[in-house]
Amino acid sequence: xxxxxxxxxIVIGRLPLYLRALNVLASQGRDIVSSxxxxxxxxxxxxxxxxxLAYFGGFGKQGAGYxxxxxxxxxxxxxxxxxxxxxxxxxxxxxxxxxxxxxxxENNGFRIVAxxxxxxxxxxxxxxxxxxxxxxxxxxxISQKGIRIAIIAVPAHAAQEVADVLVQAGVRAILNYAxxxxxxxxxxxxxxxxxxVHLQSMSYYLEPNE
Amino acid sequence: xxxxxxxxxIVIGRLPLYLRALNVLASQGRDIVSSxxxxxxxxxxxxxxxxxLAYFGGFGKQGAGYxxxxxxxxxxxxxxxxxxxxxxxxxxxxxxxxxxxxxxxENNGFRIVAxxxxxxxxxxxxxxxxxxxxxxxxxxxISQKGIRIAIIAVPAHAAQEVADVLVQAGVRAILNYAxxxxxxxxxxxxxxxxxxVHLQSMSYYLEPNE
Numbered sequence: 001x002x003x004x005x006x007x008x009x010i011v012i013g014r015l016p017l018y019l020r021a022l023n024v025l026a027s028q029g030r031d032i033v034s035s036x037x038x039x040x041x042x043x044x045x046x047x048x049x050x051x052x053l054a055y056f057g058g059f060g061k062q063g064a065g066y067x068x069x070x071x072x073x074x075x076x077x078x079x080x081x082x083x084x085x086x087x088x089x090x091x092x093x094x095x096x097x098x099x100x101x102x103x104x105x106e107n108n109g110f111r112i113v114a115x116x117x118x119x120x121x122x123x124x125x126x127x128x129x130x131x132x133x134x135x136x137x138x139x140x141x142i143s144q145k146g147i148r149i150a151i152i153a154v155p156a157h158a159a160q161e162v163a164d165v166l167v168q169a170g171v172r173a174i175l176n177y178a179x180x181x182x183x184x185x186x187x188x189x190x191x192x193x194x195x196x197v198h199l200q201s202m203s204y205y206l207e208p209n210e
Numbered sequence: 211x212x213x214x215x216x217x218x219x220i221v222i223g224r225l226p227l228y229l230r231a232l233n234v235l236a237s238q239g240r241d242i243v244s245s246x247x248x249x250x251x252x253x254x255x256x257x258x259x260x261x262x263l264a265y266f267g268g269f270g271k272q273g274a275g276y277x278x279x280x281x282x283x284x285x286x287x288x289x290x291x292x293x294x295x296x297x298x299x300x301x302x303x304x305x306x307x308x309x310x311x312x313x314x315x316e317n318n319g320f321r322i323v324a325x326x327x328x329x330x331x332x333x334x335x336x337x338x339x340x341x342x343x344x345x346x347x348x349x350x351x352i353s354q355k356g357i358r359i360a361i362i363a364v365p366a367h368a369a370q371e372v373a374d375v376l377v378q379a380g381v382r383a384i385l386n387y388a389x390x391x392x393x394x395x396x397x398x399x400x401x402x403x404x405x406x407v408h409l410q411s412m413s414y415y416l417e418p419n420e
Contacts, residue, residue, distance in 0.1 A: 009253070016410035024391055041391075043219070080413045087409075094308035099405070101304065103366075104389040108406040109413060148416050149409065156313075173412035175405060179314040181234055181251075189415055191408035195309070195385055196318040198401035199297075199359065200226035202383035203290045203319060205399055206358050 007055045012079075014052055017042055019075040026068050034065040081109025088142055088171070090162050091153030092117035092125070092132040095177055099153060100128045110149065114141055118158075135162070142169035149173045156180040163190075217265045222289075224262055227252055229285040236278050244275040291319025298352055298381070300372050301363030302327035302335070302342045305387055309363060310338045320359065324351055328368075345372070352379035359383045366390040373400075 021041050025033055035046040042049075053059050059074055060066040076082045089099055089112050096115060105111060115127055118135040125132050133141070141147075150171045152159050159178035166174060173189045176182055184190055231251050235243055245256040252259075263269050269284055270276040286292045299309055299322050306325060315321060325337055328345040335342050343351070351357075360381045362369055369388035376384060383399045386392055394400055 012414050013411045015414070016407040019410065020404070020407060021391075078414065079410045080416060080418065081410055085409075085413055085416070094304045094311065098304035098308060102389075102405070104404075104406050105409075108410065110406070110409050149412070151405070172416055173409070175408050175412075179312075181231075189412040191412055193403060193405060193408065194230070194314075195312070195361070195403060196314050196320070197226040197230060198385050198403065199295075199315075199320050199383070200229065200289045200291055200318065201223045202359070202385075202399040202401055203295055204222050204225070204288065206290060206295070206382055208290065 011052045011055060014044075014048075015075055015079055018049065018052075019072065019079065022066075022068050022072045022075070026072060031068055032065040033068055035060070038066070076109070079109070083109070084111040085109060085149050086111060086113040086145055086147045088113070088138070088147050088150040088166070089115045089153060090117070090135065090138070090150060090166070091177075092119070092122045092127060093153065095153040097127055099151060100130060112151075113145060113147065117154075135165075138165050139169040142166065142171060147171065149175070152176045152178050152182075154178055221262045221265060224254075224258075225285055225289055228259065228262070229282060229289065232278050232282045232285070236282060241278055242275040243278055245270070248276070286319070289319070293319070294321040295319060295359050296321060296323040296355055296357045298323070298348070298357050298360040298376070299325045299363060300327070300345065300348070300360060300376070301387075302329070302332045302337060303363065305363040307337055309361060310340060322361075323355060323357065327364075345375075348375050349379040352376065352381060357381065359385070362386045362388050362392075364388055 021038055035049045039046040039049055056078055059071050084106065087110055089096055092115055100112060100115060114133060115130040116133050116135045116138055117123060122132050123134045148171060150166045152162055152174060154162055156178045159176060159180050160182050163174060163182040163184060167184055167188050172187065175191050175193065177193045179194065182190060231248055245259045249256040249259055266288055269281050294316065297320055299306055302325055310322060310325060324343060325340040326343050326345045326348055327333060332342050333344045358381060360376045362372055362384060364372055366388045369386060369390050370392050373384060373392040373394060377394055377398050382397065385401050385403065387403045389404065392400060
């Protein structure tokens, strides 16, 4: 199947949510799911799911539902997460520790392969299987290992400088936990993990305390 | 101004992103921003921003741009984050430590007021200003303090049980860091922090390593 030339970013951004829901269903022993059930689980419309998947050829017969295993495979192929992307983690604080011990990367296409910090008290310490490396080694190790993805878990004031070094060394996708917008060239993707955004989209619905 | 009866969830979910971008502009000393500049910063269309804000009355004169301070105020009012919502944090591991030390909650409408864990080795320890409390105290303290929002930062296998206790005690909004979908009654909102979803929506765009 030829790859589609241009799928909207917003559609690509929803595919991981579909894949996550399918993974849950598969772990429950399910084989088939309708677009309606998938939509109900995700809080979207079944039309949206069908339309999104149609960019890639559809993957389901009208009325028959989706074969979960097949759709998982196809989504993994489209999202390029059949293998494992090597990731650099910058920041060996509490969040860095939590990320090293996060168990969901490896089954979902990613693997931390090096941990960096610029704090002399942290360099040389162990986190899980890793020895924390001096950030000065970042440029060399990233290009040597061909790392394209990095996670930034440093304080806000340090994030832009870290991003600059990462991009210069060849990183093309950054997951940024620092609470600051970072500037990168157009060929580099950035995603933000921002708990405030999630909290604020729920507080709207809350009744103030009596 | 009367509150609008029903604004789509997806629109509400975008307001915190607008507010975050406005906060950045304000911190740079800016007073006015056009919907086009805001759109460019957010990677969306200016029509979407105007349409989203029109649900609440608009907030800008055609061609004059938005008054940043005024729009910040209005968005804070709409999202109900002019004050500080009290939050319970469940899970005193690495991630819990990182969340206690996260500096962005208090300026954005939220404040952790209690930290819980069920691990006897963690109960009684200090994290920042908090003493880690026994999870058994959750129901009592949540209803006593009128807490409506909680953050779950426990392992996946414990998340559903924690969610059940939280909901039973009166929590109506949960930010879940555990890599598992939790079931809650329809009156309770849940948002997920899932680094895999963010990573997978970037890997699509990466060229495989040579």
